[in-house]
Amino acid sequence: MELVGYRSPEASLDAVFAALADPTRRAILGRLVEGEASVGELAAPFTMSQPAVSKHLKVLEQAGLVERSVDGARRPARLRPEPLAAANTWLENYRELWEARFGQLDTLLRDMVRLEQGKKDDDG
């Protein structure tokens, strides 16, 4: 059973969250969800230069969110799903952990109430 935060070693999620905190980078990722794209294709919807887009892509690459194909001049960027899936569920995992604990607390409390009720009935 995996406890949140104790998965097998992988890239740190700190960089993923930092990368996702920027709205332009989120927009770039949103475009890459639809399929791979070159720097030129990514820059087109923004009033942004290609070097500016390249800078954002570098941050996304370092976070492991994006990989650039090395073939050809176009070097399309492609979304890597694993860190995104992990980031998406990070806080949710903690919520599920607390809810699992409270589910067991609920079971224990019901047993305790039954016991307390039983004692009362015996005394009464």
Add this chain to the structure above:
Amino acid sequence: MADTSETLDEFVLERVFAAPLETVWRAWTEPELLARWYKPNPMCETAVLQHDLRPGGVLRYEMRFGPGQSHYERWEFDAIEPPSRLQWRQTLTDADDNLVGNPRMPDWPRWMLTTIELEPHADGTLQRLRWKPHEPTEAELTCFQNASAHLDRGWVAGFDSLGEFLKKHADAE
């Protein structure tokens, strides 16, 4: 049914238990009872290594997931107000009580401040859990806020296809 809210500063989880307030308080404050429910799943074995229920007192706790696979938590109590409020700082340690980071997220806050508030409720007891970084470094606070921010609807709304994308890739594995 649990109500949750996540802001950028604090995680809150509320739940109603069909039990009297004093009984819920006991389940949090008596170590033999705590060990029976404070674990990720019923199969996990637990042991309370140290329990000193007073302001400044320490609880040390072991969860055994298998041979040689234990996780340790350390709680330091700040406020104990029976029967309705308990506050402590918690962190992860190794077997020798040294603080350990989260291997997956090095900037995840080292100490979390946890508060339990109990209130009478028509169906028994309302329990409110508050959970937030304790005296975070700037990096820890940013990390926690970033993790919370992605739950904001604005973020998720820009990723309509994200769910599909992740599902497609998960199925392919």
